[in-house]
Amino acid sequence: MIKKIKNLKIPVRLLICFTIVGLIGTTGGILGRIIRNELISNLNGIYNETTLPLSYLTYIHGNFMELTANIASLESSPDQSISSDAKGITDNINNIQNYLAKFKEHGSSSDITKLNELLTKYTASAKLAVDLANSGRKSQISNMNLDMENMSKEINAEIYNLINQKVTMAEYLIKQNETTSLNNSNGMLAVVFAGVLAVILLGWLLSRSLLRPLYKMINCANKISEGEVDVDLDIDTKDELGILAESFKKIIISLKHLTSDTDMLVQSAINGQLSLRADVSNHKGEYRKIIDGINKTLDAATAPINEAKEILVEVSQGNLKDRLMGDYKGDHAVIKSSLNSTIESLSLYISEINNASEQLAISANRVSDGSQSLSQGSTEQASALEELTSAISHIANQTKENAGNATKANELVLSVQGNAEKGNDYMQEMLKSMQEIERASTNISKVIKVIDEIAFQTNILSLNAAIEAARAGQHGKGFAVVAEEVRTLAARSAQAAKETSSLVENSIEKVKRGMLIADDTAQALHEIHEGMSSTTSLVSDISLASNEQASAIVQINQGIEQLSLVVQSNSATAEEGAAASEELSSQAHLLRKMVDKFQLNEDAINNEGLEILNNINPKKAHQANLEKKSISDQEFGKY
């Protein structure tokens, strides 16, 4: 029931309340009206019953007084004025008649019969008086005075009586009226009081039903105004306040959205996540504007940061081509220009490093080439030295030999000199010997002839022996072989004899020629003997020179040895140079590799340099990375 009432719409509730109030008011009004009407009718009654008849009575009294005066005047006044008095009398009579009639009309409650009768009589007398006056018999009027005086006293008395009646009545009526109105007003008061109480109760109930949610909402609104949004509003009625509460709840939800989104944005901004944005579609109206504004503020604030971030990411990856392009103001413009100039300087340095590394690479390559050719040169020098050494040692040996030979030759020449003389003597003896050989040769020819004959005989003998052996058959087989051998020997003897014979002949011929030569030789020997003395001095010169050569060659050898040491030392230097240039190359390569990671606006690197770099051994660079281990085991395996 209460719930239903609470769910009633406020206008309905107000209407109901005001209707109730209206009804109470109307009831009061109606009651008042009734009371008023009663009072009015009461007052009318009093008026009609008392006031009006009283006024008529006074008028009647007045007119009567005037009438009496008129009559008196009529009596005393000159004739000329009779008419006016008469008229006065008539008028007053008419008036009295008139008021009497009116009195009758209202004052029915009072008995005016007596007054009426008295007045009728009096008026008749008055009329008579007038008639008398008109007829000039004023004197007669005085006759009537007494009556008239009595009558007028009676009339006055009656009038006063009636007035008193009416006043008493009026008093009574007013008193009655007072009582009634008092009762009525009391009732009225009670009703009004009840009505007021009802209205107050109703008002209290109404205000309570309106104010309780209102206070809640005020409280809520205060909290909201103080920045609290986590407010619980437990109003779930269906009336306008319920609707208002719903609206409040919506406000709270909106505010919660607003604060949570704002908080989220702020928190993420604090945490450096500037890319996060709130969903504007969750918000409406001004709130949307706020969130949108924050989003836009973040956009505005983060746009340079984002761009700077992108640029820096690019830079970190070596791209130095990009610059901040956005149109920023204030501090952002400072950031932009600073960053751009930083990248610009970096670009410049990198480009310079690039050039330097290229130069370095080229130089390293040159050094490397130089070291290699030096090394190669050393090797060639060494082999040349080796050949030289070998040649020199050969020469040294020969020189030594020469020196020895020269000495020997000297000795030989001396002995040859003597020998040449001896040779001459021997030559003579040889000539004799040759003649003897000639003779002996002739003898040999004879002997050979004998041998030839023997060989012939032996051949025949061998033939015979062969025949004999054939005869002997099986037993003669061995002998046949001997016979064959003997035959062969005989043939060979004959051959030898023949050859010897021709040799001997040849020999004889040669001896003859020899003798001629021996003559020449003897002559030559003589010349030799003479030449020998000059040869001796030459040979001793050669011997001396050879000895000098030998000692010179020792010096040459020493020189070559020195040279060889230099060559080996050069070789070491060349190796060291090569190693150093390798290291240099690898460092240049590394440098270049690092620098190559940067992309610059102007491509300052020429490919030739790059190629050179790529061909250079980066060996040493890695050596530094290789771990160091000391060898603990001193064992050499199978060694």
Added chain:
Amino acid sequence: MITINDEDFTAFAEFINSNFGINLLYKKSFVQGRLQVLLEDKGFKSFFDYFNYVLNDTTKSEITELINRITTNYTFFMREEEHFSYLVNKVLPYLKKNIKDNDLRTWSAGCSTGEEPYTIAMLLLEYFGPEISSWNTKILATDISVKALNIAKKGVYFPNSLDNLSGVWKLKYFTKNPEGNYCIAKELKDEVIFRVFNLVDEIYPFKKKFHIIFCRNVMIYFDNKTRKKLIDKLYDSLEPGGFLFIGHSEIINRSESKFKNVIPSVYKKE
């Protein structure tokens, strides 16, 4: 720039020379350059302080680092190719015929970052073919630089270090890593024993003598006296009939050694 005064430098050069054989006497600017970063890294204001610090370092790690810095590790695969063709065409056939116990001992003395021993390992694999399983051809590779040896053990090389190798060999003995560098195959790594060794040490602690010694472009850093000593030690470390390969620019003086020169820069112990 920290400079070294002549007195300090002479002391330093003598110390290095007597301990490691490396001759730095005329290389002051070189030493200065190489040690500059090291000194700066370690916060030394003067070379004298650093040198004293190195001398007093009992852990020897400082001297190791110093050696890492002053040694030169310049090498590549198939460097001085003539040696390798001689190895394959003459030396290996000879040794294969003459070694009875199938234990071929090769020493890469001064192996630097490992390119030389790995090149030899490849050649041995190629030469012996399937027969290699019946041979022990493990190579000893030594260097004084711990840093160089660590690189060698890791076996990762820049492409141009492999320029002298054929494409087939590159495929066969390497895998390419994402950086474009070449990683040596495990089968080759297993063929080489890397150890730190100072060639100037008085005692060579090897159990057996070697058939082949590569000691190329090492002596060029030594002074003459150290060279002679080294050559004698190498001679003593070789089996009779063994071969010594030295750098193309290096010479062993005939008069001073028992080695027989077979071709330029290859010597044989008769």
